[in-house]
Amino acid sequence: MEDDSELAFMAGASRLAALMRQHDWSRSELGSPRDWPQSLRSIVQLMLGSAFPMFVAWGPSLNTLYNDAYAQIMGDKHPRGLGRPFLEIWAEIHDDLHPLTLRALGGEAFYMENLPLRMRRHGYDEDTWFTFSWSPVIDEAGQNAGIYCACTETTRMVLAERHLRAREEWLQGLFDQAPGFAAVVKGPEHVFEMANAAYLDVTGNRPLIGLPLARALPEIVEQGFAARLDEVLRTGVADVGRSVEVLVNHPDGGPPVLRHVDFMYQPLRDAEGAVQGVFVQGNDVTEQYRAQEALRQADRNKDEFLATLAHELRNPLAPIRTAAHLLARPGVAEAKREQATGIILRQVVHMSRLLDDLIDIARITQGRLLLRKEAVSIDSVVDVALEAVRPLAQAKGHALDRSLADGGRHVIVDPVRMAQILTNLLGNAVKYTDPGGRITVEASVDGERAHFVVTDNGIGLSPRAQQNLFVMFAQDKAALDRSEGGLGIGLALVKALVELHGGAVSAASEGEGRGSRFDVWVPVGVSADATVPADRAKTTGPLSASSPLVMVLADDNRDACLMLAELLRLQGHVVHTAHDGAQAVALAEKVRPDVLVLDIGMPGLNGYEVARTLRAAPWGAAPLLVAATGWSQAQDRERALAAGFDAHLTKPLDPTVLDDLLARRLAETALSSP
Incomplete structure (x- = not known):
């Protein structure tokens, strides 16, 4: 194509200008450039002279002309796209572009930012974004003859922003999901810019973002935390707090919540190094603090x-x-x-x-105490407890009152443990009532529960004492100041025994010096017309001298062995003593005793080994073997029976219990005699 004045609008050194000059326009609907209207020539001249991506789509088919910058956007659609219909070039995004062409051809000029388009320009589909303005092109007749577009591809920017936003969201997610609390405050008023869920939780879930600390958390300011933030802003030095106590207002107007927190105030610096804010991070350690305090209290209680x-x-x-x-x-x-x-x-x-x-x-x-339940009358349980405390009550001049509305009713309980419960409560009442007091025990049946009440007019209970009453080793100062202070386990034992029965216990007092009341409820577990089993026959008192037994006592505690031997000799028995296991075996082989009372923890052979040795002897099945030990757990009793013992007694031995065992052995001997 000749370069003459009619083609001056295509002049220039750009590749597209040269390509347009060399292009065969005879097959294009646009026709020869010599015949292009001035309006189109002006647009082309403007476009070719610009480094900004531009195209013009002209005529009924919107045949496309563009510049070098737009050719970069077209990819492998260039150069064959030159002069072709616009919507044909971009067939894969026809549905996205067609509405826009109608708007422009309708006379509307508009601007779009970051329009997403899935284009195919390098042999594959790719997501792209464009910012552009489209304007109608007016021909010499004043008609809309085409579309003029100045555009820029923003794909990299959008992807970068998306990546940045994704990273920010990831970081925000980490920030929000951090197990510790975190917040960012800026400026001298400590305005909240960020706060994660943990921080919102620890501060009562109130609105914070955009608010200064004094408005958002006024109680925090009053407790000196604002001053600490001020110091970090002023000095640029981090501040660390450990198990710091903080009172946080309840969002619903309830009482303030006491928390303990570990925290760090870390200065935030701008590009010039100036401190512009504070990063707050830390952990709510309230539960750990309480646990540690409980351990410390338990340690104090132990001491x-x-x-x-x-x-x-x-x-x-x-x-x-x-x-x-x-x-x-x-x-x-x-x-x-x-x-x-x-x-x-x-x-x-x-x-x-x-x-x-x-x-x-x-x-x-340890969960090893087992109840031995049986049907007993309520009055018998109360009587056993009263009998146990009566001597101490009489010594202090107390009046003991008994009121049994349903005393004849029967309950299924462990009678020993039930009596122990009432004895402990009555014993406390006796101890903590000044001489000449009045103590009452009442019993009744309320539906399916037996109800026992112990009241006194003694020293009473302070509010603090009522809170810790059934806690192990906890004792009120008023109780400790009295000579009968006790170990502080009695009421904890009462509560445990009552709960083992499936019942409940409570205490009440109008205050110090105004007496106390203890209520115990336990399930009845038996119908009202049930009968109590007949008492098993028991032998009481010492055995007579007319019924002697040959006995061997073995214990490495010589004093204990000597005293028990003397007591049994006074009852007429023939008693031999040994102080280790080997002596006990040799002595038993020699005298062939009726009864052996063996300590378990002896030197040489222990009690278990002595028992097994004797049971293995030809005559060893006959003697009564009694284990005497300070070990009293259920497994200790089972181990003794497995070793061959007939009975297991806990030290210090109750002579009456031993007398009962000896009486049974004498009775068995008498029955077996011809």
Whole structure:
């Protein structure tokens, strides 16, 4: 094509200008450039002279002309797209572009930003985005003859923004899902820019974003946290807090919530290094703090308990020691001797009860205490408990009242443990009531539950004492100040035993000095007309001298062995003693005893080994074997029976229980005699 003045609008060094000049337009609907109207020539000249991507679509078929910058957008559609219909070039996005062409040909000029288009320009489909303006092109007749477009591809920018946004969302997700709380505050007023879910939770789920700290969390300001933030802004030095106490207002107007938090205030710096805000991060450690405090309290309780245990054991030891010295003096009057003996017996019983309570608590804690339930009358349970506390009540001049609305009713309970429950409650009432007080025990049946009530007019309970009453080792100061302070496990034991029965216990008091009331409910478990099994026959009191037995006592505690031997000899029995396992076996082989009472923890052969050795002897099935040990768990009893023992007694031995075993052996011997 010749370069003459009629083609000056195609002049220039650009590739598209040269291509247009060389192009064969004879087959195009546009025809020869020499015949193009001035309006089209002007657009082409403007377009070819611009470095910005442009195209013009002219005529009924919207045949397309474009510049070098737009050729880059077309990809492999260039150069064959030159002069072809616009919607044919972009057939894969025809449905996206056709509505836009109608708008432009209708005379509308418009701008679109980041329009998504799925194009095929490099042999594959790809997602692209474009920002452009479309305008109608007016010909010489004043008609809309085509479309003029200036555009730019924003695919990279959109993808970059998407990537950035995705990263921000990922970071925001990490921020929001972080197990600890986090927030960002900016400026001297500490305006919240970010706060994750954990931070919102710890501060009561109130609106924070965009608000200064003083408006969002005024109570935090009052507690000095704003001052700490101010200091971080001023100095640029991080601030760290450990288990800091913070009161947070309840969003619904309820009482403030006390929390403990670990936190760090980290300065945030701008590009010049100036501190512009603070990154707040940390953890709500309220539960950990409470757990640690509970451990510390348990440790304090343990120390108090050990001190109390030492005190409570020394108390009975003092009169026992004094009574023993009195008995050792020559010429002591019989009345004094009897008085000293009674003191020793009472104090030993008291010490035994302390130890029994400790053992029972241990069994319950380990889930090893089993109830032995049977049908018993309510009045019999109450009578056993009253009988146990009556001597102490009489000594203090108390009146013991008994009111049994349904005393004849029967309940299925462990009678020993039920009596223990009431004895503990009555014992406390006796201890913590000043001399001359009144103590009442009531019993009735309320539907399917038996109801026991113990009341007194004693020292009462403080509100704090009522909160911790059934907690192990917890004792009120008013109780500790009295000589009968106890170990602080009695009421915890009561609660555990009641709950083992499927019942409940509660305490009430109008305050210190105004007495106390304890209520116990346990399931009846039996109909009203049920009968109580007949009491099993028991042998009480010492055996007579007319029924002697040959016995071997084996214990490495020589004093305990000697005293029990002397007691049994006074009853007429023939008693031999040994102080280790081998001696016990040799002695038994020699005297062939009727009864052996064996300590378990002996040197040489222990009690289990002695029992197995003797049972293996030809004569070994005949003797009554009794284990005497300080170990009292259920598995200890089972182990003793498995080793061949007939009975398992816990130290300190109750002589009456041993007497009962000996009486049964004598009765068996008598029945088997011809």
